[in-house]
Amino acid sequence: MKVGIIQFPGTNCEYDTQHAFAALGCETQILWHKEDTIPSDMDLVVAAGGFSYGDYLRSGAIAKMSPIMKALKVYAENGGKVLGICNGFQVLTETGLLPGALKRNEGLHFISRHHHLKVINNDNVFLRHCNVDQVLNIPIAHHDGNFYIDENGLQELYANGQVLLKYTDEKGNIDNPNGSVDSIAGICNKSKTVFGLMPHPERAMESLLGSDDGKAMLEGFINA
Amino acid sequence: MKAIVNVFLKNGVLDSQGKAVQHALSGHGFETVKDVRVGKQIIIEMNENDADAAKEKVAHMCEELLANTVIEDYEIEIQA
Numbered sequence: 001m002k003v004g005i006i007q008f009p010g011t012n013c014e015y016d017t018q019h020a021f022a023a024l025g026c027e028t029q030i031l032w033h034k035e036d037t038i039p040s041d042m043d044l045v046v047a048a049g050g051f052s053y054g055d056y057l058r059s060g061a062i063a064k065m066s067p068i069m070k071a072l073k074v075y076a077e078n079g080g081k082v083l084g085i086c087n088g089f090q091v092l093t094e095t096g097l098l099p100g101a102l103k104r105n106e107g108l109h110f111i112s113r114h115h116h117l118k119v120i121n122n123d124n125v126f127l128r129h130c131n132v133d134q135v136l137n138i139p140i141a142h143h144d145g146n147f148y149i150d151e152n153g154l155q156e157l158y159a160n161g162q163v164l165l166k167y168t169d170e171k172g173n174i175d176n177p178n179g180s181v182d183s184i185a186g187i188c189n190k191s192k193t194v195f196g197l198m199p200h201p202e203r204a205m206e207s208l209l210g211s212d213d214g215k216a217m218l219e220g221f222i223n224a
Numbered sequence: 225m226k227a228i229v230n231v232f233l234k235n236g237v238l239d240s241q242g243k244a245v246q247h248a249l250s251g252h253g254f255e256t257v258k259d260v261r262v263g264k265q266i267i268i269e270m271n272e273n274d275a276d277a278a279k280e281k282v283a284h285m286c287e288e289l290l291a292n293t294v295i296e297d298y299e300i301e302i303q304a
Contacts, residue, residue, distance in 0.1 A: 057289070057290070058292055061289060061292065062289075064289075065288075065289060093294075094292065100294065101292050101294040101295045103233075103237070103238075103240075103295060104240055104241065105240075106238070106240050107240070108240055108241065108244055146240075148237060148294070148295055149294075179238070179240070
């Protein structure tokens with residue numbers, strides 16, 4: 001199992017992500033954004049968290065113009081698996097690999113804390129080791145995490161089982177920290193090969209550090 | 225030529241920054257304020273003499289990068 005992790009100028013979660021997948025027994029490789037191909041032996045490519053290009057213009061907007069994004073599009077169109085975490089999710093929506101957009105948090109504050117998430121759909125590789133309605137404890141750290149999609153787009157997400165995670169309290173009741181439509185924290189594309197979420201599963205790998213609920217999520221990609 | 229691009233959140237997409245500014249103005253006694261929208265302005269200097277051609281190129285820039293048309297609208301003004 002080999003995981004490629006994309007690094008833009010300003011990405012800052014690439015080594016956490018590398019550590020998390022290495023802990024799960026994966027081989028990993030950092031992919032610099034100037035590369036114009038995705039190595040053919042990758043089983044998963046992760047767009048990691050951070051502040052690519054300082055979030056200038058819009059979060060993820062300038063990153064989408066990088067050479068590696070063209071290659072990532074081709075890789076994804078051929079069925080390659082992609083995971084976007086936080087800024088990576090923003091980059092994937094900007095690129096059009098995932099629907100919707102991430103706006104400034106409704107309360108305008110940067111939010112950095114643990115938050116609970118409820119699993120809405122596990123009929124996909126990412127969450128196949130989690131149960132529907134299971135509540136996970138995962139850190140969030142973002143300024144632009146307010147997921148927006150229009151009404152038609154939202155209905156389509158539900159109809160195709162693309163709504164994966166919602167922000168809740170520890171009992172699973174909706175608790176929306178940032179104004180996201182329907183409290184949505186994570187989605188996938190129609191073919192369930194491209195995944196994006198604002199929370200950071202790679203920061204929830206050790207119970208000693210608050211939670212290891214991220215393991216079950218990332219393990220889904222292994223031997224998928 | 226110079227292109228002035230204004231980018232705003234679409235009508236119907238909540239503009240949290242606009243609302244915060246509106247509340248701050250109302251709270252400071254500017255009672256006639258009805259609504260505030262916050263956007264951004266991008267000014268582009270171009271080596272281009274044809275206004276129509278300039279506008280077309282800038283529209284392309286907006287679609288590609290300057291605006292996210294899922295949530296934003298843009299307006300382009302070309303100045304000589």
